[in-house]
Amino acid sequence: MQRLVVIGAGMASGRVLETLFETDPDAFAVTLFNAEPRGNYNRIMLSPVLSGEKSFEEIVTHSDDWYGEHKVTCRFGEKVVAIDRARKVVVGEKGEVPYDRLIVATGSVPFIVPVEGRDLDGVITYRDLDDTNRMIEASGRPGSRAVVIGGGLLGLEAAAGLRLRGMEVTVLHLSGHLMDRQLDEAAGYLLRKDLEKRGIAVMTRASTERILGDTRVEAVELADGTRLEADLVVMAVGIRPSVEIARAAGLAVNRAIVVDAQMRTSDPDIYAVGECVEFNGTLFGLVAPLYEQAKVLANCLVGKPGSFSVRELSTKLKVTGCDLFSAGDFSVGEGREEIVLRDPSQGVYRRLVIENDRLVGAVMYGDTGDANWFFDLIRDGAPVAAMRETLIFGQSYQGAAPLDPMAAVAALPDDAEICGCNGVCKSKITGAITSKGLTSLDAVRVHTKASSSCGTCTGLVEQLMALTLGNAFNPQAVKPMCGCTDLGHADVRRLIVAKQLKSIPEVMQELEWKTSCGCAKCRPALNYYLIADWPGEYVDDDQSRFINERVHANIQKDGTYSVVPRMWGGITSAKELRAIADVADKFQIPTVKCTGGQRIDLLGVKKEDLPAVWADLNAAGMVSGAAYGKALRTVKTCVGTDWCRFGTQDSTGLGVRIEKFMWGSWTPAKVKMAVSGCPRNCAEATCKDVGVICTDAGYEIHFAGAAGLDIKGTEVLTQVKTEDEALEMIVALVQLYREQGHYLERIYKWLKRVGMESVRAAVVDDAEKRRFYFERFVKSQETAQRDPWADRASGGVASHEFRPMAEITFKEAAE
Amino acid sequence: MSAWHEIGLVTDIPRRGARCVATPFGRIAVFRTAEDHVFATEDRCPHKGGPLSQGIVHDSSVTCPLHNAVISLESGEMRGPDEGRVRVFKTRVDPLTRVIELSLAAEAAGIVEAAE
Ligand SMILES: Cc1cc2nc3c(=O)[nH]c(=O)nc-3n(C[C@H](O)[C@H](O)[C@H](O)COP(=O)(O)OP(=O)(O)OC[C@H]3O[C@@H](n4cnc5c(N)ncnc54)[C@H](O)[C@@H]3O)c2cc1C
Ligand code: FES
Numbered sequence: 031m032q033r034l035v036v037i038g039a040g041m042a043s044g045r046v047l048e049t050l051f052e053t054d055p056d057a058f059a060v061t062l063f064n065a066e067p068r069g070n071y072n073r074i075m076l077s078p079v080l081s082g083e084k085s086f087e088e089i090v091t092h093s094d095d096w097y098g099e100h101k102v103t104c105r106f107g108e109k110v111v112a113i114d115r116a117r118k119v120v121v122g123e124k125g126e127v128p129y130d131r132l133i134v135a136t137g138s139v140p141f142i143v144p145v146e147g148r149d150l151d152g153v154i155t156y157r158d159l160d161d162t163n164r165m166i167e168a169s170g171r172p173g174s175r176a177v178v179i180g181g182g183l184l185g186l187e188a189a190a191g192l193r194l195r196g197m198e199v200t201v202l203h204l205s206g207h208l209m210d211r212q213l214d215e216a217a218g219y220l221l222r223k224d225l226e227k228r229g230i231a232v233m234t235r236a237s238t239e240r241i242l243g244d245t246r247v248e249a250v251e252l253a254d255g256t257r258l259e260a261d262l263v264v265m266a267v268g269i270r271p272s273v274e275i276a277r278a279a280g281l282a283v284n285r286a287i288v289v290d291a292q293m294r295t296s297d298p299d300i301y302a303v304g305e306c307v308e309f310n311g312t313l314f315g316l317v318a319p320l321y322e323q324a325k326v327l328a329n330c331l332v333g334k335p336g337s338f339s340v341r342e343l344s345t346k347l348k349v350t351g352c353d354l355f356s357a358g359d360f361s362v363g364e365g366r367e368e369i370v371l372r373d374p375s376q377g378v379y380r381r382l383v384i385e386n387d388r389l390v391g392a393v394m395y396g397d398t399g400d401a402n403w404f405f406d407l408i409r410d411g412a413p414v415a416a417m418r419e420t421l422i423f424g425q426s427y428q429g430a431a432p433l434d435p436m437a438a439v440a441a442l443p444d445d446a447e448i449c450g451c452n453g454v455c456k457s458k459i460t461g462a463i464t465s466k467g468l469t470s471l472d473a474v475r476v477h478t479k480a481s482s483s484c485g486t487c488t489g490l491v492e493q494l495m496a497l498t499l500g501n502a503f504n505p506q507a508v509k510p511m512c513g514c515t516d517l518g519h520a521d522v523r524r525l526i527v528a529k530q531l532k533s534i535p536e537v538m539q540e541l542e543w544k545t546s547c548g549c550a551k552c553r554p555a556l557n558y559y560l561i562a563d564w565p566g567e568y569v570d571d572d573q574s575r576f577i578n579e580r581v582h583a584n585i586q587k588d589g590t591y592s593v594v595p596r597m598w599g600g601i602t603s604a605k606e607l608r609a610i611a612d613v614a615d616k617f618q619i620p621t622v623k624c625t626g627g628q629r630i631d632l633l634g635v636k637k638e639d640l641p642a643v644w645a646d647l648n649a650a651g652m653v654s655g656a657a658y659g660k661a662l663r664t665v666k667t668c669v670g671t672d673w674c675r676f677g678t679q680d681s682t683g684l685g686v687r688i689e690k691f692m693w694g695s696w697t698p699a700k701v702k703m704a705v706s707g708c709p710r711n712c713a714e715a716t717c718k719d720v721g722v723i724c725t726d727a728g729y730e731i732h733f734a735g736a737a738g739l740d741i742k743g744t745e746v747l748t749q750v751k752t753e754d755e756a757l758e759m760i761v762a763l764v765q766l767y768r769e770q771g772h773y774l775e776r777i778y779k780w781l782k783r784v785g786m787e788s789v790r791a792a793v794v795d796d797a798e799k800r801r802f803y804f805e806r807f808v809k810s811q812e813t814a815q816r817d818p819w820a821d822r823a824s825g826g827v828a829s830h831e832f833r834p835m836a837e838i839t840f841k842e843a844a845e
Numbered sequence: 846m847s848a849w850h851e852i853g854l855v856t857d858i859p860r861r862g863a864r865c866v867a868t869p870f871g872r873i874a875v876f877r878t879a880e881d882h883v884f885a886t887e888d889r890c891p892h893k894g895g896p897l898s899q900g901i902v903h904d905s906s907v908t909c910p911l912h913n914a915v916i917s918l919e920s921g922e923m924r925g926p927d928e929g930r931v932r933v934f935k936t937r938v939d940p941l942t943r944v945i946e947l948s949l950a951a952e953a954a955g956i957v958e959a960a961e
Contacts, residue, residue, distance in 0.1 A: 545903070545904060546879065546904055547861060547878075547879045547903050547904060548903050549901075549903045549906075549908065549915075550900070550901040550903065550908030550913060550915070553901060553903065554901070572859065572862075573859055573860065573861040573862045573901070573902065574861075574901065575901075576901070576910065577899040577900070577910040578910075580899075581899075585896075585899060585910055585911070587893070587911065589894075589895070589896045589899075830857065830858070830859065830864060834864065834865040834866055834867045834872070835852055835853045835857050835858065835864040835865065835866060835875065836850075836851075836852035836853050836866045836867075837866070837867040837868075838850050838852075838866060838867070838868040838869070838947075838949070839869065840869040842848075842850060843850075843868055843869055843870070843949055
């Protein structure tokens, strides 16, 4: 097998490898170097990570599993220091690797403005995850201020993200208007206005003189003497291709590494791809052409024909609410005419530039609905005279084409480009939908890559799906939590963490709830999410709990309550039974019943009596069984080695231990567990949310069973040898579920949604992660493990729940 | 039967919560909304008699704890497609002392019926 070495695991080389493995998975043994201590991720989505709209995990494009599957030798966190072309080896910081073919994909580095103070602490650039994390960290200090140098795409995305995280942000831009390379003045003005509305200060024609501070940055001084206080300075003025190792190796390097249309450098065994290359005098800074290069290069490696050419590019800004688009050349000049449309009340601006009856440039702000159509006109160089009068209104005004956006999509030619980032055309998407039977947006993303990068074309892709699938496609695949919001549970959970929302009013405000204080569906869900995500910090909101969890008993159809004390692992004693019998007599409790979870249910208790009933049960050493809660319910056990002649382990002991460790915790839905002492499974562990089957070899951990409306056997998570390991595994599993589960989603449904692989990756495969989840559970138990009955029996907590506030006698009423 | 009965302070009821008042004609639920408006209704859901005082209070509505019927506290009507109405009682709050007063007058005749 030929040895292929790749320097740089970035967006360009990632696409090369994907295409290569798709065409010929066994052609090369690949070694991949990356200076960053991680594999490939979607760099352009760092901005949503910065703003908190996405998590880093969501933008990872190649997981460890993926590299493993393709047998890529990963040397992440290791920089390549030299290429020895004579010996055909790459020299990494930790050793050499020989190559038959080599790809240089080192991308670029941010350009640092050569001013005094650029080395101070707190002066950073915006290129990778570490930069992003540094910004997130800096924004965590209340009242801190950021100065962003550079009002281009990167600078503005950084500014918007930092602002969303609560920083005071000023953008300094050298030229007269923002994004001057992509926008004209009018669009730049609208953009500025939009940013200022968000509380971002913008200074144009602002030239940075120096950065002040001792060891840390304190201020930025401009050429005109203005001084801006700053705790963080982000430099985003441009990029410089990373070409040092290529140049040192004697490859032809101009402004970047010179390549031909097959991406070959001046050494026929060495290729280059991405932002580090120069082709026909052109440099690259957006992903669309890089993906094009990647495809050509992957094909070339396996001997397939193809050649790269430079095409028109378009730009969008990924700042939610700032819709802009620009493409082509929109400078005015001899022989050019322009068409402008403005709607100031809507903040809409469109400008088209026409030359020789062809559209050559377009700038749009505020309403970019027709962007792709204009972009196609520019790229195809189609004559526009026939529609000259209405051109500016967009596609829907042309000829017979009706106003309906669906019809507009239907009318697009098969080769119309839908996804600019990945160069995916309409027929490729519709073809994949039909031939592969795709029905979800995610599936289309996986198979065609359309809308998987910057995501701005998601709407178009969805329209295509609706068109192709008809009613079978449900774009609202995300079901809103309830009528109060359009967000689904997953989004809400993610945003609570990302935006650090710590109270129900905060969640409702920040996530734009449509009602003033929610409803009976969303409030309990939010209350749970906040409890789970901010243990010890969030104060449980009783009024957002269902009555059962508010009064810690189960409401019955006649308005009375049932009371179930805990019996650890199903074990009780004469003393407890006596106390239960006494309570039943004293409060004239009509029904006493054994439950399926091995404990005793007292049914028909009057609400007023609850605190007194609890006081008596507490006195006998019993606590709430949480039989009313979305919480840990029971741990059912069989008798195990203590008594049973088949028993292999102390199943009762383990059951008791689990229950004593985990009681009191709240979960997305109820959690029932069981421990069986041998595979005969007397405790019925294989239909529980979590079950353990003891064997001679140890403990088999099961989960995701169901025995309610749905009946489902458990799945085996893993096997462990000791009781301690079993406990740690179960606790970590439940904590993962606590952090990911949607409210009221039982474990088996959660598993179905997230997949076994992700659960195993979090709690089985990685001991460190398992420990992490275990410890978070322990942390949350510090505040959760309190007996709610004891709190209320003493009359201290929530006493208003159990007494009428007033009594009006017959005499008073008759007055 | 036109008297106002003092039943306690606004702060005796948790925000977005409810408490009961026992009367010879049956239990009355008294609600306090997020904005401190006070409403009173009969404590029986028009659907299957669930105790509305145990429900979740949101906006000026309560969701019944038994089967999630949503009832307007202002009119007593069930919201949404279902039909049904619970009796409402007049309340007033003294702006200085924040004492709630409840009137059984308007609906007194009805309560006897409902309490059966
Ligand atoms: C915040 C942000 C937002 C962006 N938004 C957009 C957008 O909306 N649309 C768009 O089209 N483009 C966008 N871009 C640009 C886009 O991300 C880049 O064009 C693209 O990532 C370049 O890909 P690449 O593979 O050439 O380089 P990179 O993705 O930078 O990968 C190069 C990799 O090589 C590694 N490397 C470098 N030198 C060495 C060495 N000597 N040894 C080992 N490893 C080395 C680096 O660590 C890096 O991981 C954005 C960029 C940023 C930073
Ligand atoms: S245009 Fe960016 S993902 Fe399609």
